[in-house]
Amino acid sequence: MDFAGAYSSGNLAYLLKGFAVTLExxxxxxxxxxxxxxxxxILRYAKIPILSPIVALVVEITRNLPLILIIFFTYFALPEVGMKMSVTAAAISALTVFESSMIAEIVRGGLNAIPKGQIEAARSSGLKYIQTLWYIILPQALKKMIPPLVSxxxxxxxxxxxxxxxxxxxLLHNAKGIYNGEGGSKYIIPILLMAAxxxxxxxxxxxxxxxxxEKRLDPDRSAAKQLVNTTENLL
Structure with a gap:
């Protein structure tokens, strides 16, 4: 292993360039x-006739497909029907399609966690369904969604x-380029450690x-979780 050679200014700059693409x-x-x-x-939660079942079907199909298959399809298959994209656009499109289906389930779960009685109370006070969803349900659901969304x-x-x-x-593409170059196998571990x-x-x-x-938006829940963790440690 050659850490000094692997972490040369040129190699680190190349890794950072790749990491910038990753972050972008x-x-x-x-x-x-x-x-x-x-x-x-929201469309799944709203249970709109015809539309909600179609959305549910699309979400379930997408979230049960391997992401790598979606990437392949976006970059190699879509050009066959005239939808050619750059590598970056194809990667963003594939990730967006896949992650949207995952986030849709998180949002639906967060909305379902709010007691139905709140909807009934809001509607009985004169609020329309959209207003109830926007002003009453979504703000509360967002607090519950934060941990799974960030995950x-x-x-x-x-x-x-x-x-x-x-x-x-x-990042990994550029890392591979470095240890497949002049450094050879002696750069593999140092470069992968830096990428990690x-x-x-x-x-x-x-x-x-x-x-x-989570602590700022829902302090009571955070305090309860901290109490549970402390109790478990004591036991």
Whole structure:
């Protein structure tokens, strides 16, 4: 192993360049999948005749497919019907499609966790269904969604590495380029350790952010969880 050679300024710059692509693709996919996933989740929750069952079918099919298959389909199959995309666009599209279905289930679960009595009370006070959903149900459901949403976003960031199969110049692609180059096998462990460290730092920061958001938005629940954890440790 040659840590000094592997961590040369040129190699680190190349890794950081790949990591920048990873973060860019992940950020765009997170924003798009959150917006689309929220819409799909609300449509499933609303139980609209015909539309909701169709959305449910699409979500169930998508979330039970391997992400790597969706990536292959987006990059290799869609051009056959005239929808050719760049590597970056294909990766973002595939991740967005897959993660939207996951987030849709998180949103639907969060909405279902709110007691139905609140909807009835809001409707009886004169609020329309959309107003009830927007002002009463969604704000409460969001508090319950934060931990699983952040967990899904972390998974999305890690899943960007699967785009190496279509040669997206992300972190692992560039890492592979380094240890397949002049350094050879003596660079493999140092370079992969550095890549793992980069993933860990960002994902750990996201998990800290999730805990702080949960504590701020739902302090009672966070305090209860802390009490449970403390009790378990004492036992």
């Amino acid at each position: 693709v992940a950020f765009v996919a997170i924003v798009l999948s959150f917006l689309i996933g929220c819409i799909l989740g 899904q976003f972390i998974s999305l960031l890690k899943d960007t590495s699967l785009a190496i199969i279509i040669a997206l110049p992300e 460290f980069m993933y860990f730092v960002v994902n750990y920061l996201l998990s800290i952010l999730a805990r702080r958001l």
